[in-house]
């Protein structure tokens with residue numbers, strides 16, 4: 001623990017990539033290493049020395065795809081953060097923590113009725129927490145929702161960054177799905193940074209069957225070792241073909257073709273069409289992924305099927321200790337799905353991850 005610094009060293013997004021619709025001209029985004037003052041900590045705030053910050057698809061959306069951040073640039077991106085408390089509330093100093101990606105206001109109606117994960121006044125580092133984000137040496141955050149890691153069991157502190165968002169969003173999704181032991185589950189996009197945790201967590205919570213769907217065979221083979229019982233490679237297949245393969249798996253294995261809980265994690269039109277093609281009697285479709293395209297669906301089918309389509313957003317901070325415990329007790333693995341790189345590779349890492357989805361979640365570790 002290095003104590004309180006004079007300045008916060010950080011990689012700011014000075015400007016995101018911009019696209020002029022008229023001239024078709026693209027101006028590349030800019031990340032810049034800079035220093036910002038350490039703010040005066042208010043009551044209930046702490047300063048966390050960052051151990052690692054995960055590179056999420058959401059960060060790439062802000063930087064490349066015109067998704068606006070709540071606080072305008074310049075700001076620092078990054079919301080999957082683990083680290084050590086170095087200043088502020090004395091009760092927290094020296095503790096190793098995960099910072100929740102979404103921190104509810106705890107005052108509004110949504111917060112008071114158990115829906116704080118979708119609080120409209122929530123704060124998210126690298127988006128709505130002022131200029132502060134995880135791709136930094138330090139970050140000031142409220143202490144109320146921090147998740148303490150009491151014993152890391154030898155796992156590097158930086159790796160726990162992925163619990164913020166990548167591993168907890170799936171847990172919240174299982175709550176929204178009302179997942180019960182014995183349920184049958186489909187995960188569309190099971191090879192993604194979030195999708196693979198949907199596979200692992202649904203299995204760990206007692207799903208009887210997990211069918212994973214994606215396009216990368218190497219990652220699909222890996223998914224079979226981490227949650228999935230069956231996989232379907234959807235490369236070059238339309239929704240109808242994938243749904244047919246899914247029904248064939250059900251038939252061959254004596255599984256019912258009703259009541260499946262389908263998690264759509266890709267946010268793509270193709271993935272959503274597959275999900276809708278598989279949704280059947282008393283089934284549930286849980287929308288975890290985000291995209292901008294629209295799909296067409298006869299919603300009267302929901303009535304005929306007595307089925308549901310449910311959205312899910314982020315994760316309540318109170319679930320973080322449960323997911324942390326699942327990691328520490330070996331029910332789910334983070335180690336197999338994390339790669340660390342120095343934070344100075346941020347521009348290159350963004351570029352690579354934007355071009356090709358990475359084999360493992362990249363966690364950037366400060367090297368200022």
Ligand SMILES: [Zn+2]
Nearest residue numbers: 056058165166
């Ligand atoms: Zn994320």
Ligand SMILES: [Zn+2]
Nearest residue numbers: 105108111119
């Ligand atoms: Zn609230």
